[in-house]
Amino acid sequence: xxxxxxxxxxxxxxxxxxxxxxxxxxxxxxxxxxxxxxxxxxxxxxxxxxxxxxxxxxxxxxxxxxxxxxxxxxxxxxxxxxxxxxxxxxxxxxxxxxxxxxxxxxxxxxxxxxxxxxxxxxxxxxxxxxxxxxxxxxxxxxxxxxxxxxxxxxxxxxxxxxxxxxxxxxxxxxxxxxxxxxxxxxxxxxxxxxxxxxxxxxxxxxxxxxxxxxxxxxxxxxxxxxxxxxxxxxxxxxxxxxxxxxxxxxxxxxxxxxxxxxxxxxxxxxxxxxxxxxxxxxxxxxxxxxxxxxxxxxxxxxxxxxxxxxxxxxxxxxxxxxxxxxxxx
Amino acid sequence: xxxxxxxxxxxxxxxxxxxxxxxxxxxxxxxxxxxxxxxxxxxxxxxxxxxxxxxxxxxxxxxxxxxxxxxxxxxxxxxxxxxxxxxxxxxxxxxxxxxxxxxxxxxxxxxxxxxxxxxxxxxxxxxxxxxxxxxxxxxxxxxxxxxxxxxxxxxxxxxxxxxxxxxxxxxxxxxxxxxxxxxxxxxxxxxxxxxxxxxxxxxxxxxxxxxxxxxxxxxxxxxxxxxxxxxxxxxxxxxxxxxxxxxxxxxxxxxxxxxxxxxxxxxxxxxxxxxxxxxxxxxxxxxxxxxxxxxxxxxxxxxxxxxxxxxxxxxxxxxxxxxxxxxxxxxxxxxxxxxxxxxxxxxxxxxxxxxxxxxxxxxxxxxxxxxxxxxxxxxxxxxxxxxxxxx
Numbered sequence: 001x002x003x004x005x006x007x008x009x010x011x012x013x014x015x016x017x018x019x020x021x022x023x024x025x026x027x028x029x030x031x032x033x034x035x036x037x038x039x040x041x042x043x044x045x046x047x048x049x050x051x052x053x054x055x056x057x058x059x060x061x062x063x064x065x066x067x068x069x070x071x072x073x074x075x076x077x078x079x080x081x082x083x084x085x086x087x088x089x090x091x092x093x094x095x096x097x098x099x100x101x102x103x104x105x106x107x108x109x110x111x112x113x114x115x116x117x118x119x120x121x122x123x124x125x126x127x128x129x130x131x132x133x134x135x136x137x138x139x140x141x142x143x144x145x146x147x148x149x150x151x152x153x154x155x156x157x158x159x160x161x162x163x164x165x166x167x168x169x170x171x172x173x174x175x176x177x178x179x180x181x182x183x184x185x186x187x188x189x190x191x192x193x194x195x196x197x198x199x200x201x202x203x204x205x206x207x208x209x210x211x212x213x214x215x216x217x218x219x220x221x222x223x224x225x226x227x228x229x230x231x232x233x234x235x236x237x238x239x240x241x242x243x244x245x246x247x248x249x250x251x252x253x254x255x256x257x258x259x260x261x262x263x264x265x266x267x268x269x270x271x272x273x274x275x276x277x278x279x280x281x282x283x284x285x286x287x288x289x290x291x292x293x294x295x296x297x298x299x300x301x302x303x304x305x306x307x308x309x310x311x312x313x314x315x316x317x318x319x320x321x322x323x324x325x326x327x328x329x
Numbered sequence: 330x331x332x333x334x335x336x337x338x339x340x341x342x343x344x345x346x347x348x349x350x351x352x353x354x355x356x357x358x359x360x361x362x363x364x365x366x367x368x369x370x371x372x373x374x375x376x377x378x379x380x381x382x383x384x385x386x387x388x389x390x391x392x393x394x395x396x397x398x399x400x401x402x403x404x405x406x407x408x409x410x411x412x413x414x415x416x417x418x419x420x421x422x423x424x425x426x427x428x429x430x431x432x433x434x435x436x437x438x439x440x441x442x443x444x445x446x447x448x449x450x451x452x453x454x455x456x457x458x459x460x461x462x463x464x465x466x467x468x469x470x471x472x473x474x475x476x477x478x479x480x481x482x483x484x485x486x487x488x489x490x491x492x493x494x495x496x497x498x499x500x501x502x503x504x505x506x507x508x509x510x511x512x513x514x515x516x517x518x519x520x521x522x523x524x525x526x527x528x529x530x531x532x533x534x535x536x537x538x539x540x541x542x543x544x545x546x547x548x549x550x551x552x553x554x555x556x557x558x559x560x561x562x563x564x565x566x567x568x569x570x571x572x573x574x575x576x577x578x579x580x581x582x583x584x585x586x587x588x589x590x591x592x593x594x595x596x597x598x599x600x601x602x603x604x605x606x607x608x609x610x611x612x613x614x615x616x617x618x619x620x621x622x623x624x625x626x627x628x629x630x631x632x633x634x635x636x637x638x639x640x641x642x643x644x645x646x647x648x649x650x651x652x653x654x655x656x657x658x659x660x661x662x663x664x665x666x667x668x669x670x671x672x673x674x675x676x677x678x679x680x681x682x683x684x685x686x687x688x689x690x691x692x693x694x695x696x697x698x699x700x701x702x703x704x705x706x707x708x709x710x711x712x713x714x715x716x717x718x719x720x
Contacts, residue, residue, distance in 0.1 A: 027503075053503050059538055064492055064531035071496020074475055075504075079496075091527075098486050099493070102470075106482055109692035110474035143693055167695035245700045 002188045008150065009179035011157035012042050014187060016080065019164040020050050023078060026164060029056040029065060030082030030118075039084055040120055040179055062092035066117065070099050073113045080164055086121040087130030093138070100169045101144030114167045116160075121149075122216045122266045123298075123313055124177035126306040133303055134267035139171045140244040140276075147244040148197060149173040151218035153183040155241065162197040170197075173243075175216035198242040200250045206236035209260035209323050212251060212277060214240040217264045217314060224319040235323065243273060251277070252284045259290035260326040264314050269297040291329035294322045357565065357579050358611060361586040364639045366647025372587070374578050380590040386654045392585050393649055394663050395429040396642045399449040401667035402458050405674055406448075406465070410620040414678055415465045419446045423583070423615030426641030427548050429453055430588025431610070434596055435516060437479070440501075442494035442517045445483040446548075450518065454480050458670075459677050468681050488526030491517045491545065495532045498541035498599075507542045512600035516544045516592070522553025524569070525561045533573040533607075542599035544592065545570075545607040548582060550614035555627040567609035575605045582612030583641040613639070686712060 006014065019026050028043055034057035037044030047055035058065050062083060069079035083089045089096075096117065103113050123132030140147045146168045150156040156174070163170040195201065203218055204225050211221040218239045225235040236254050240246065255261045261281055263274035278293035296314045304312050350373045352360035359372050359380055371381040384392070403421050410418040421428060428449030435441060441450055445464075452458055456478050463469040464483060471482035484490035494517035506513045523529050524547060536543045547566055551558050562569075570577025580591045588610055595606045613636040617624050649655040690705040 059531070059534050061527075061531045061534065063528055064495075064535050067489065067492025067528055067531070068496030068499060068535055071493040071498070072500045073496075074481065074493060075497045075500030077500055077503075094486065095489065095492065095528075099489055103482070104695060105692050106470040106472070107474060107692075108469060108472040109695075110472070110477075111482075112695050114695075146694065146698075245698045247699075 003184050003186050005182055006153045006157070006185045007180050007182050008153050008156045008175070009040060009042055011153040011185050012160050012174065013044055013046070014185075015157040015160040016043060017046060017049075019080070019161050020046065020054060023164075025076060026078045026080060027054050027056060027072065028080045028082065029058050029069060031058060031060055031065075031084050033057060033082050038082060040176065042118070042120075042174070042179075043082065062088055062090075063095050066092040066095040066100060069115055070095065070103070070113060073115050074111065078114045078116075078164060080116045080118065083117060083119045085127075085131045086119050086133040086135055089117075089119055089135060096139070096145070096171075097142050101142050105144055112167045113169050114164075115169045116163045116172050117170070118160075118172045118174060120176035120179075121173045122175055122177060123303060123309050124216065126309070128306070129303065132309065134265065134298065136171075136173055136243050136265075137267055137272050140273060145169055145171055145244060146198065146242070147171045147173065148242050149175065149215035150241070151175060151178070151203070151213075151215055151239050153181070153185045155239075157185045157187065158189070158191070158194045159197055159241070161191055162194065165191065166197065173215055178216050178219060181219065198245060198247055200238055200240045200242065200247040202236060202250060202254070203239040204235070204237040206234035206258070208233045208258055209235050209262065209326055210251070210254040210258045211235050211237045211262050211264060211319065211323075212240060213237065213264045214243060215266075217266060220314060220316060221264055221319060224316045224323070227316055228320060228323065233323070246277065246280070248277070248280055248284070251281065255281055255285045256288040259288055260323070261289075261293045262296060262319065262322045262326060263293065264296045264319055266298045266313055268300040269295050270300045272297060291326040294326055296322045352581055357567075358581050359578060359587050359591055360581040360584050361590060362581075362584045362644055362648055364583070364644050366644045366651055368586075368648060368652070374591070376576050376578070378578070378594060380587065380594060382586050382590050384586075389649060389654050390659060392429060392433065392589075393642070393645050393655065394666070395433065395449075395453060396425045396585060396645060397663050398667050398670060399425050399429060399452050400642060401671050402452070402674055403448060405671035406462065407616070407620060409675060409678055410465070415462065415620075416467045417619050417621055418465055419619045420616040421446050421448050423613050423636065423641070424548055424550055425449055426585035426645075427582035427588050427610035427612050430585040431516065431546050431592040431608075434589050434592035436514070436596070436600075438511065438513045439596060439600075440475075440479050440481070440494075440497055440513065440515045442481045442490040442497070442515070443483055444487075444490065444518050444520060444523070445485050446520075447483075447518050451480060454478060456480060458674055462674075462678050463681060466678060466681055468684055488519055488523035488529040488532075491519055491523070491529045491532035492535070494543055495535045495539075495541050498536065498543040498605075499539050501542050502540070502602075507600055508602040509600070512542065512602070514542045514544065514596040514599040516546050516596065518546050518548065520547065520553065521549040521551065521558050521561050521566060522556065523547075524566050533569070533605075536605035537574045540602070540604040542602065543605040544595040544599055545605065546592065546610065547607065548610045548612055550582075550612050552614055552618070552624075552628070554618040554622060555624075557628075565609065567607055570607035575607065577607040577609065579609045579611055582610030583639045583644070585641060585645060
């Protein structure tokens with residue numbers, strides 16, 4: 001077993017390289033993914049090693065990226081599309097929602113669109129507008145798409161390969177502000193033995209309340225749990241990993257033990273994933289709950305200017321404040 | 330030489346030229362068969378390409394048969410909608426020549442990406458015309474394998490399929506399937522309204538940049554539901570190709586011979602690795618946009634009558650009669666076949682079963698979803714809870 005210490009960004013890069021090596025039908029396409037290696041360098045060096053027919057710099061039009069990838073998929077390719085920033089995915093929204101998501105259904109199962117749409121998402125990098133959004137609810141709401149997010153280097157490395165190997169269309173949300181976080185990655189572990197793509201996982205066990213998060217907020221919740229432990233409260237942190245379909249079995253099991261749940265995401269609360277998760281916990285764990293399921297989220301405003309994004313984003317203290325409120329119920 | 334010019338004569342020409350540039354009255358239009366059924370041996374397009382066809386008598390008769398068949402089947406579908414057997418129908422009436430000409434120009438290995446009106450192209454691909462009727466009856470949403478028939482599912486979202494065609498064509502090139510006589514080419518159908526869509530313009534950019542083996546086939550039928558061509562463009566649509574860096578040509582879309590000639594030429598260029606091109610098939614939607622539309626609200630009868638005089642089938646019939654390629658028995662036999670096939674189509678539409686209620690959960694994902702499994706199970710139990718229910 002070869003364990004290396006990699007950043008999330010590098011783990012994605014190595015995972016993409018592995019996918020290109022393993023399947024000649026895998027092609028990467030997007031803006032600046034070639035010589036530049038992507039604005040976050042996630043595709044660094046791949047065009048050099050695999051050529052410009054497999055790592056394709058596209059014209060600057062997101063609907064065109066996804067629309068042509070649909071055609072390539074019909075032809076038998078497995079396109080991995082990079083959308084440069086979350087806020088730039090909307091021109092492709094029609095192709096994703098009306099075409100990518102529905103073709104398998106419309107063909108009554110005869111056609112598969114094995115496509116991955118990679119989107120660096122979320123805030124926290126001090127960017128200008130349209131570079132810090134959390135569009136996961138739009139895609140999770142759409143039947144026919146699967147939506148996942150990774151939160152650590154090991155998952156980044158494995159999940160990107162699993163998403164590419166899947167015949168389902170997968171929206172792959174990358175926590176861009178965590179790209180530089182390091183962790184151990186077993187680069188030799190066989191994909192077949194890996195933890196399933198569409199499964200949640202306990203990131204830190206605890207007994208007193210359950211924190212639910214994905215992507216960039218998993219780190220925030222782990223930090224909150226560490227701080228709470230100093231105060232004598234053991235918080236369980238669950239990394240949801242898959243947003244559509246949600247995998248809530250492990251969540252129900254946890255909430256039945258703790259009686260308290262707080263959902264944390266950067267996206268606004270209104271009609272967001274937190275609402276769906278809270279509703280389903282309420283249906284399944286009604287008699288175990290000591291308090292309503294609470295949400296800690298971004299506000300229902302457009303993503304704000306960089307100098308106030310720290311106020312907008314859920315942080316350790318807002319998470320702990322919500323935990324306190326569940327105990328004060 | 331105009332009358333009154335030095336040295337001019339007052340003689341009028343006795344015979345039509347055997348070869349010319351463009352159609353009478355419209356030098357931009359490639360036409361090989363006039364509305365009166367007169368053949369033109371060859372026509373020179375705007376880029377100097379000489380278009381001609383060399384059909385046997387049997388092939389001419391075959392094209393006529395196609396035109397009559399697709400019109401008759403289309404009329405049958407319209408009737409089925411009027412009788413409540415189809416939810417809606419998008420008629421191809423008036424566009425038979427553009428569809429049969431381009432459809433017959435496709436070689437077996439070529440791939441077509443239709444809109445929702447390409448019933449004639451579908452027929453010419455050798456596909457059973459029953460195939461798309463499930464969509465219009467509401468028992469499925471297409472339901473066929475594009476790769477099996479080399480004919481993509483109908484696409485309702487205007488222009489979206491042009492990007493799919495472009496990506497598919499990029500794949501053809503990446504597979505090394507261009508550059509030879511048996512190479513593959515791709516055709517993308519769309520309309521004058523779609524020419525305004527971002528996706529179509531992005532497809533033009535992509536196809537040009539990647540030299541995709543693709544023919545953009547625009548049936549300009551003059552209307553996007555109610556909106557006339559002037560609401561979509563300031564210049565003739567085929568001229569847009571120049572700005573994207575590939576050839577564009579306007580063909581008489583009511584002329585099956587010219588539609589065949591320009592499409593075959595463009596497809597062969599594409600399969601030989603010479604990249605994309607745009608064909609504007611200039612035609613007219615004789616009927617409504619769909620059975621839900623009322624064209625009398627936005628166009629006048631005299632306009633429709635003027636196009637009636639350019640009917641694609643009448644001119645082909647006139648040509649066959651004048652050249653004695655077909656006789657009355659042939660025309661009667663074709664009509665008889667059309668009638669027979671439309672009756673057969675009707676019978677099969679009426680026999681189409683409604684889908685099982687829980688089938689609506691099928692094929693959302695290749696790998697399934699626990700959420701859907703749960704909903705299907707709950708809904709099944711709900712249906713079973715009704716006393717005496719078959720479910």
